[in-house]
Amino acid sequence: MSTTTNKDFRAPSESKRAPKAVADGIGGMILGVAEIGGTPEQVFNALTTDEVTKWWKYPGFYFQKDWKADLRPCGQWSVTVELADGNEVHAFGEFCEIGYPNKLVMTRIFDKHPFQGSRETTITYRFEPSPYGTLVTIRDEGFIGRSQAAYGNADIWEKVMGWLDAYLSAK
Incomplete structure (x- = not known):
């Protein structure tokens, strides 16, 4: 029997x-899901304030501007997404549940989206402290009948969580 201890394969790792x-x-x-370098409070604030305009951008494709939010249940939010060609897409919705700093539920609608159209989705964020900062879980629902939009948005969510991690880890 070996006296060396093997690290549990289920443990958090880089x-x-x-x-x-x-x-x-x-x-x-x-x-x-993503491990984000920052506290649950920092992650929550980065997603619900005009701080969004500092990090939620896809260089060469789009950036966000004009963030507005009334952070309370039934409060409205909106943001303008400016595309690289100068066209704009407007996203908006309302906050459904606010459990600062551990949970946020909100709706989202785009005025025009190539695959999603103007279909409303509901996004649930959960934030848990973790060894690396915060474990973020995102559930985005409302894509029934729009599978291309679901697959495309899954790819974008990975990028968004990476941008948020890079932004908060650098702070």
Whole structure:
């Protein structure tokens, strides 16, 4: 019997930190997880204040501007997404549940989206302290009948969580 201790394969590790998202195109839902370098309070604030405009951008494709939010249940939020060609897409919705700093539920609608159209989705964020900062779980629902939008948005959620991690880790 060996006296060396093997690290439990289920324990958190650097390789498990990478954002991951998967879509259930038939069920119309996306589930994403990421370890984000920052406290639950920092992550919550980065997603619900005009701080969004500092980090939620896809260089060469789009950036966000004009963030507005009334952070309370039934409060409205909106943001303008400016595309690289100068066109704009408006996203908006309302906050459904606010459990600062551990949970946020909100709706989202785009005025125009190539795959999603103006379909409303509901996003649930959960924030748990973790060895690396905060474990973020995202559930984005409302894609039934729009499987291309679900798969495309899953890919974007991985990028978004990576941008948020890079932003908060640098602070």
